[in-house]
Amino acid sequence: MTTALAPPPEAWHNLRPFNLPHPTFRRNLMPPRKPVSRRRFLKTTGTLSGGAMLTALPASAYAGVQGANEFLRLGFIGVGDRGSTLLRHTLNSVSEATLKITAICDIDAKRRDSAVEKCGGMKPAAIHDYRELLDKKDVDVVVIATPIYLHAEHAVAALAAGKHCYCEKPLGPTKEDVKAITDAVKKAGRKFQVGFQWRYHNGFLALADAVGNAIGKVHMVTAARHIGGYPTSGWYVDRKLSGDLIVEQAVHEMNVFCWVLKGHPLRAVGIGGINALKGVPPERTIMDHYSVSYEFPENVTLQYSHCVYTPSGFGGLHQTFYGSNGRAARLEDTLKLTVTKDGKPSTTDIPLPKDQDATQTALQSFAKCIREDKEPLANIEAGRNATLMAILGRTAIHEKRAVDWSEVAI
Ligand SMILES: NC(=O)c1ccc[n+]([C@@H]2O[C@H](COP(=O)([O-])OP(=O)(O)OC[C@H]3O[C@@H](n4cnc5c(N)ncnc54)[C@H](O)[C@@H]3O)[C@@H](O)[C@H]2O)c1
Structure with missing residues (x-):
């Protein structure tokens, strides 16, 4: 019998302590003084000289991951209440050597611009039409937090475009929506996680x-x-x-x-x-x-x-x-x-x-599942x-x- 409080290894391994902003987070919020080359970027963050995140995630961990030669590159569709929370948790977990936010899409320009601003130096593209975000080659993972009746449309399109997908709960208001996403996950062979952070x-x-x-x-x-x-x-x-x-x-x-x-x-x-x-x-x-x-x-x-x-x-x-x-x-x-x-x-x-934020754990676990080709718990x-x-x-x-x-x- 395992102890009652033991979390499963896949949810915890390699995770940062909860609710501690990553040291690089504050820097990400500041606009860079001048354009930074990738080499200088990695050098200043210490990742070229054996920085902690690079040590924690060896190059082999990225093998087979689309576009993940250096980063998992995330695009967000829907940055209302929940999307903003997911964005905040992603920013809390972010390290330039592991995650990067490359695109933000919302039909509400105010919410979109505010989310882009929160990403600071990462400067994600601000996009109105989600199809444009799905066309982008520098998006590997799509985080969907649109209203429920749009989940099937957005998740099916994201999977068909070859993106890994974190989609907020539930799958949709109808069983037809549930079937559409289930079929698309099977067909795409990409990682798919539902926003069930209680898991x-x-x-x-x-x-x-x-x-x-x-x-x-x-x-x-x-x-x-x-x-x-x-x-x-x-x-x-x-x-x-x-x-x-x-x-x-x-x-x-x-x-x-x-x-x-x-x-x-x-x-x-x-x-x-x-x-x-x-x-x-x-x-x-x-x-x-x-x-x-x-x-x-x-x-x-x-x-x-x-x-x-x-x-x-x-x-x-x-x-x-x-x-x-x-x-x-x-x-x-x-x-x-x-x-x-x-x-x-x-x-x-x-x-x-009381101090665990399960949403942050869920997002970090999803990134780990993609890197290590494992099935998410909330699949x-x-x-x-x-x-x-x-x-x-x-x-x-x-x-x-x-x-x-x-x-x-x-
Ligand atoms: N896991 C949780 O604990 C949790 C908590 C709250 C909400 N949710 C879920 O998150 C989802 C979003 O909820 P919310 O409270 O953020 O709703 P919201 O209405 O605050 O935000 C939805 C956002 O999607 C945008 N949007 C609408 N249509 C769009 C489109 N076609 N393209 C791009 N953006 C579009 C809206 O402009 C808005 O900013 C829902 O599925 C909800 O059930 C989950």
């Missing part, structure tokens, strides 16, 4: 470990997300564009359930609608609460409820797995593990580190199962009937 988070890794090792056979799961703060404008509140609350937000939990239970559900029933936020805003068509039950193989039952008008508070976000030998609950910053031995239950509260299968699980639950709620997996399977 790289210490708390969830500890939970998965406890469920797999300490609590015996899982019989039942209960989980909830009863916290406020959900966006109240734009594509987010349109159920066609976002896929509705369950697909847009709860897909994070769906990913954890499919990961920990090692598969997808067989059917779902559910109820939900709009109670407290009717007309907020007037164009709202997404639910503000719902409750859904899933059946997994071997009679494992899962109950999940979601409400965006309650204030945040203790226990508002939890996942609890009940097994033949105990119970494991991730409750905000604590893993509560109860194990029964000789008929007696004993409970341990394991505090989970296309994770994206497909979680998105379809959310679509299954949504169909059950909207249509007020039991829905079988066969109706959403692709």
Whole structure:
């Protein structure tokens, strides 16, 4: 049995400490005084004379990677709220010898220019039309953080252009979107990672470990997300564009359930609608609460409820797995593990580190998977199962009937 807090080697190996800006980051924010040749650039950063990053990543590590003779060159499509966060984490991880941002695309000129400015001396190209970014030879990896209804269009085109792809969750609002991206990943043979940063988070890794090792056979799961703060404008509140609350937000939990239970559900029933936020805003068509039950193989039952008008508070976000030998609950910053031995239950509260930023870990892990030709943890299968699980639950709620997996399977 591995220890509860041990992260998987692929998520941690070779990663920098979290939340520490790389020493070169500040320099990147400053415009260079004069044009810098590649040789001088590497020399000033110490990488020609055996600098740390070059030692950490030998030339052989780049073998077979498109355009990665020196750098992984990243292009961003969509630099709104989430895209800006992904950009910040990339800049925190950046070293001139490993990652470089070469292009930023957004149809909103203000957001695009602001993102370009944040990249300082790297001076990425500012692009309006994403197809122009995909035509660029100096982009190896595309980071997609556009609204959900555009993920399939953008990810399929990026993969067809031979780019590795980090695409925000979920894969899309419909099963046709999920199929389009799944087929494109298979065809392209490029690395694809979904924006499920919880897959790289210490708390969830500890939970998965406890469920797999300490609590015996899982019989039942209960989980909830009863916290406020959900966006109240734009594509987010349109159920066609976002896929509705369950697909847009709860897909994070769906990913954890499919990961920990090692598969997808067989059917779902559910109820939900709009109670407290009717007309907020007037164009709202997404639910503000719902409750859904899933059946997994071997009679494992899962109950999940979601409400965006309650204030945040203790226990508002939890996942609890009940097994033949105990119970494991991730409750905000604590893993509560109860194990029964000789008929007696004993409970341990394991505090989970608060200083990890899982998004940064996820991005760093993706870069490592590309360099080392490894499959990402949050791969296309994770994206497909979680998105379809959310679509299954949504169909059950909207249509007020039991829905079988066969109706959403692709
Ligand atoms: N992993 C997470 O924890 C997490 C958190 C928040 C959001 N997200 C996901 O990130 C994605 C983006 O969410 P957001 O909150 O940043 O939305 P947003 O609306 O703030 O940003 C989307 C950006 O995409 C741009 N855009 C729209 N159409 C475009 C096009 N055709 N070409 C280029 N740019 C285009 C918009 O101008 C905007 O700047 C969504 O899929 C969302 O579900 C993930």
